[in-house]
Amino acid sequence: MAVLKDILYGVALEQVIGSTEVEIAQIAFDSRKVASQTLFVAIKGTLTDGHAYISLAIEKGAHAVVLESLPEHVVDGVTYLVVANSAKALGTIAANFYDHPSSKLKLVGVTGTNGKTSVCTLLYQLFRDLGYKVGLISTVENKINDAIIPSTHTTPDQVALQFLINSMIDAGCDYCFMEVSSHAVAQHRIEGLNFAGAVFTNITHDHLDFHLTFDNYLKAKKTFFDGLNKSAFALTNIDDKNGEVMLQNTKAYKKSYALKTLADFKARVMENQFSGLHLDIDGHEVYMKMVGSFNAYNLLAVYATAMLLEQDKIKVLTILSRLSGAEGRFDYIVAPNKVVGIVDYAHTPDALRNVLSTIDNIRNGNESIITIIGCGGDRDKTKRPVMAQTACDWSHKVILTSDNPRSENPEDIIKDMQAGVTPVNQRKVLTIIDRREAIKTACHLAQPGDIILLAGKGHEKYQEIKGLRTDFDDKKILLDQFNLLA
């Protein structure tokens, strides 16, 4: 419970109608979640406009409303607060309501097209093993120490974020590692958070359905860095051609990491095998359990973050060497007949290329790579042909299938993917709409030693078709098929 005027600190109010002395029990930006004594925040969304639900919110008990434009008729007894940007104001108000929990621990945000979950999960695991109480906010799951809170978004909304971090404070957490998606930055979900540090992994093609241009997508990531304060660190991957851009206008102190160029934190891949990476990090040789040079970047980013958070170098490297990272990222299994299966969350062209080039680099030579791949419905359509082409470029056989078609027709998505299959590559490609059947077929086609890459769904436990989610687990289905091969 709070008094309205106390949670408006830092909000630029353009107009106020009514009293700011009223008690507020909760904040909601969805009319369906309004109860009595609610402050309703009307947000212009991508599908609809929260301003259309103001009367409904008031009927349900909202007695104060944050909005960008006043309705024709105002209701007596209701307070109206006009602001320029309600989503932004919501972040500040939610932070005030929960008394700024992010300032009471060290919050580190990780942004980038790929690697956010991997880096945050490794940081969470590392800091737990170092003996700290830690929170994690990620695509796979949110965690408060060992308790799991299911995740609905990569980065939750303004209110959920403050609530979650506040629960971390109640549980005594010293650190929180969170993913910062570009959607979250553009929609002001991270407004009101106080970051101790920010990490940039990389930026490649994704989400152009939402951001429209690559430049806007880049700007969203940069906005996160621009908003840091001067006591925070800004850590960037300087091997990425846009890594430097992240540091251009930030007040935070600037640090870089790289495998190929000069940087504050350096690593070198000495060996890359299915059994793991042999790295030189900052002059120390370490054998890691994780596979692929993209994971060398992730491990280096984690190491650099731990150094910037003043942890002991040797302890950090020792713990990192035994970590295996997030669920569904290069998850490696071998069938009784020696067919190899890899479940990976690669759902962007760059991630797919990284995973396939890693597999190609470390396979013995004669084995075939069979890739099963689909593209999400209601998501960036321009990545579809590129992903199909990438799969063909690096595989001996490709099965195009479904990956959460959502409201779209699965055949149409596969048709978009087919546009990236050249006439020469057609002979490699099979189309099997049912993902389970696609997995079965790959298992029948594979010879001992062959490698099946099951890409795009990673940890996901569902398939969403026509808006309906049914249980679906790539790894479980693959394991069942492998056992049948025994």
Ligand SMILES: CC(=O)N[C@H]1[C@@H](OP(=O)(O)OP(=O)(O)OC[C@H]2O[C@@H](n3ccc(=O)[nH]c3=O)[C@H](O)[C@@H]2O)O[C@H](CO)[C@@H](O)[C@@H]1O[C@H](C)C(=O)N[C@@H](C)C(=O)N[C@H](CCC(=O)O)C(=O)O
């Ligand atoms: C495209 C997108 O990002 N949408 C997010 C956005 O919803 P929206 O803008 O579409 O909202 P809307 O449906 O237009 O509604 C506008 C407003 O009216 C309100 N409303 C609506 C209906 C009603 O009856 N009453 C009501 O009050 C809504 O609560 C909202 O405040 O804001 C909502 C609240 O924060 C999010 O739940 C929603 O995420 C949707 C479900 C989603 O799928 N988002 C994905 C794309 C996403 O955010 N992904 C990134 C990760 C991407 C990555 O890097 O891989 C993530 O951070 O998870």
Ligand SMILES: Nc1ncnc2c1ncn2[C@@H]1O[C@H](COP(=O)(O)OP(=O)(O)OP(=O)(O)O)[C@@H](O)[C@H]1O
């Ligand atoms: N540093 C990296 N560079 C490029 N590709 C990577 C990197 N780390 C992981 N990948 C690939 O990208 C996939 C997704 O990785 P991860 O889940 O860590 O990314 P993310 O940024 O959290 O993705 P999302 O935006 O969906 O939350 C992995 O399964 C792997 O194929």
Ligand SMILES: N[C@H](CCC[C@H](N)C(=O)O)C(=O)O
């Ligand atoms: N965070 C990404 C995840 C994509 C995962 C893939 N399996 C899909 O459903 O497209 C998104 O929501 O676009």
Ligand SMILES: [Mg+2]
């Ligand atoms: Mg993620």
